Amino acid sequence: MDEFELIRRFFSRDAQATDVGVGDDGAVMTPTPGTQQVQVIDTLVEGVHFPANITAADVGYRAVAVNLSDIAAMGARPRWMTLALTLWDKDELWVEDFAAGMFAAADEHGVVLVGGDTTRGDSVVVSINVTGEVEDGAALLRSGAKVGDTVFVTGTVGDAAAGLELLQQGEHDEFLVGRFLRPTARLALGRMLVGKAHAAIDISDGLVADLSKLLAASGLGAQINVENVPVSSALTARFDDKTALQFALSGGDDYELCFTAPADAVAAIDGITAIGTVTADEGLECRRGGEIVDVDVSGYRHFT
């Protein structure tokens, strides 16, 4: 099956959507008046971002979800995506399974595949470009934090890194492994933060590493209380306190959001946890019961 046939069979599902389509030299889309566009691109490489033994459907799902997470962190609504898929060979079943996972993630948020390129290479490389829309001037940036803001995170952190470790050890835990394989992009929460949060980032490299980037972009610092960092019962049931905390602070791949906002502006929003306060002094200080805790802030560097 050649490239054209591969694309026609597995990726042309969305071609009927109005004014877009896989199949011409490019796709044509109509922007919504009054919006700006947010574009993100993220790549997953087999053996670097995911182990070779996960299913093609999980690869497809994850490749979309990590991009949607960036769109969520900007407060935007995802609209369109393009796919660049490099395969080590053209195994039809793999591609079909990949497409199913990819469309599952896209369908959850109404994202339409408008174009793509399928090529042959030495290993699987998946790049997805997602275009979102956000009201003029309303995009959430990393640089908007203000002194006195409360620092929040969504959901729980550390699960995905723990799940990846289990996966690599050949062990299983449905919740933790699922958090790595099929991360949830916090799109609804991101949209709720527009006009309320001052700064936001998604947690791909670890809470401390990503919050540090947000603070650096804002030219500010923060104090966080590590006892307030939300962790799942699945994480604490499986790992000792010290390991669980290490995953929560330094583990990547959670794709939760970290943001800063005046506490009262987001009081009505569920699913978020206050973990600290933005300060004028640069740098991030982690405290536990008042004592400063040293955290490895080198950030996540993929699993290999």
Added chain:
Amino acid sequence: MDEFELIRRFFSRDAQATDVGVGDDGAVMTPTPGTQQVQVIDTLVEGVHFPANITAADVGYRAVAVNLSDIAAMGARPRWMTLALTLWDKDELWVEDFAAGMFAAADEHGVVLVGGDTTRGDSVVVSINVTGEVEDGAALLRSGAKVGDTVFVTGTVGDAAAGLELLQQGEHDEFLVGRFLRPTARLALGRMLVGKAHAAIDISDGLVADLSKLLAASGLGAQINVENVPVSSALTARFDDKTALQFALSGGDDYELCFTAPADAVAAIDGITAIGTVTADEGLECRRGGEIVDVDVSGYRHFT
């Protein structure tokens, strides 16, 4: 040098442009009112789309140019691009050279790099997503050809395939090899065709293969006179007539445009050559001195 440093040093040049920037979770861009967007994505894989021995600058230039060619075929004006770069290792000089070539191609047409992702893998894989803009409803499609239209091509065809063959044989010809390494996206011509041409495609897989796709999308056929197909004097000086014609009809990588239009609508446009006529009978008939010529229409399948 890690990913963050790599991006900061070589790819953040455009970060100062108004309302766009490498460095947040996504880039924010403002669409031009009254336009639709055209998005394209194309991937170059080392050893598949280019030999491993070409310079990084040529890889960077070519990766942009092949995408701009798709934008040209749609009649659009390119605005923004995102880059997904997978490297077999992090050779700083290679990346610097790559960036220089990439920006050279982008600068020729005012395209701004707004985001990217750099990853490690087993070989070089370059995916670029380009967003262009075109007046509402004016995009050139493959499907608009009309019976009686004249079939045109821009520039000359066959040069790039001949150049690639020379490159692989270790021979040199500045013009022919240059046509492969640094193709010219016909953006100005594409813009001139808006409102005049009925259908257009860029020639990446070969004139006969790509014209056949345009005709299939339009549900029509064409007769072309192969004696009218424009070939360069460099091509005919280096190869015998039969080989030159084979390159011209079947060789890929030229990135010229093939389009159909009423002859008088484009009479004032320079740099185009009429090669045939659109017919109601489906299929493409190639004639030479009135005799039907058999052409291998399998299309270009990359150089390996």
